[in-house]
Amino acid sequence: MTTVPARPGAVPQEEGGSAHAGAALLLASGATFLALLDATVVNVAFPDLHSSFPDVSVSRLSWVITAYAVVFAGLLAAAGRLADVVGRRRLFLISVLGFTATSLAAGAAPSAAWLIAARAVQGATAAGMIPAALGLLLAHTPPARRAAALGAWGAAGGIAAAVGPSLGGLLVDSWNWRGIFLINVPLGLLIGYGTSRLTADKPSGKRLPDLLGMVAMVLAIGGPVTALSQGADWGWTSPEVLLLFAAGVVFGAVVALRSRRHPAPAFETDLWRSPVFTAANVTSALFGAAMYAWLLACPLFLASIWHYSVLKSGLGVTPGAFLAAVGAVIVGRRMPVEQQWKAVVFGGVLAGASFAVMGLTLDSSPSYAALWLPPGLLGGLGIGCVLTGLSSIASAALPADRFAAGSGMLMTSRQVGGAVGVAGLAVILESEGLGSPDGFLTGFLWCGVTAVLAGVSAVAMRRRD
DSSP: OOOOOOOTTOOOOOSSOOTTHHHHHHHHHHHHHHHHHHHHTHHHHHHHHHHHSTTSOHHHHTHHHHHHHHHHHHHHHHHHHHHHHHOHHHHHHHHHHHHHHHHHHHHTOSSHHHHHHHHHHHHHHHHHHHHHHHHHHHHHSOGGGHHHHHHHHHHHHHHHHHHHHHHHHHHHHHSOTTHHHHTHHHHHHHHHHHHHTSOOOOOOOOOOOOHHHHHHHHHHHHHHHHHHHHHHHHOTTSHHHHHHHHHHHHHHHHHHHHHHHOSSOSSOGGGGGSHHHHHHHHHHHHHHHHHHHHHHHHHHHHHHTSOOOHHHHHHHTHHHHHHHHHHHHHHHHHSOGGGHHHHHHHHHHHHHHHHHHHHHHOOSSOOIIIIIHHHHHHHHHHHHHHHHHHHHHHHHTSOGGGHHHHHHHHHHHHHHHHHHHHHHHHHHHHHHOTTOHHHHHHHHHHHHHHHHHHHHHGGGGOOOO
16 A cells, blocks of 8 residues: 655654543534534525525525535645644644634524525635534544544534434424524534633644645636536526636646645645555445435435425434444444445445435335335434544545644545536536426435445455555
């Protein structure tokens, strides 16, 4: 296996862990849960949002979701390096408090423009939390316990992605859309207080990441994501859509050039020198496309085709969330890291088969226990296996002082894949209409094929020392 070297002058993370290992795991998992929850929880609240701002077009209001996703994905890789530079605890604390403040601003938003702006800044703070959380966790956890800790951390991310619709439905049903943001405030304050009690780590002494590269990275991702999100409304051959795709290519080239020449690149391309880490990112992008599209399609199908209420459709996808947690914990605690590629292959194929079964068996007649629950449970189990295995394998392929940067890049791959997957689902649903089951069934098949491809690509993560 080709390894990635540590940067000259870097200060390695503490290899022996600390007495705060349990607290670090709890805090890192809590912050990761909030960041990934807010990537999906807004989906189920969208109809209530439109009722509050009836004069705002649907395409413009969709930026409440898109603004968070674009900034989050665009800054994740650079935030990983920033965590190494300024210190993981410091960036984590600043990001958690910023996330809390922007959640309050979003919940109190008097206008759609205010809400969209708050969500964009919230995405930036979420990007700072994820790689800093992983770096903080690994720095405080003894090496012998890191696989189990990663399993629990992966479970938090898996649960957040899966439980978003049910929690969002509960909050919207009992309050309104503002509740999905305001619930972050007390939780964020608790995490911030706990973080302030941890021992601070030493900054690595490296240079701050390239500011121009960071901006170019956001634009390189934001252009195509915007085009994919708005293509159905604007027309796929419209000048606006074509220009956004072209801008993505141009700014992507800028990122690539500056990453090769700048001493502190925003996107550390040398991490890809490890074949295992490269394969993990490819798998993460493919599985992100399948997972996020499926998580959006499930509550929409229950509400649009089976005519479930917002709360009931959210609760309908909850059982899979618990199986995701089970899969994550089993893989993290029971499998050595060098064997976890098998769990990713298994999870990807299992999830893909489950998604495809839904596409082949569901129809407009409700049959939750017989047709929905079994593949929903197995799909959740597959998600938990994949997410934990990817995090563990990618971390093991990197030197200790570059864990945070690598985790940010891995999450970027998943978020970009997710944006493409959701856009693909939107195109499919647009062609058939939300009132017809045909579009959803085709969408489930699309998710299944993509998840299986992710499982197949995971074979390349096998370490050949």
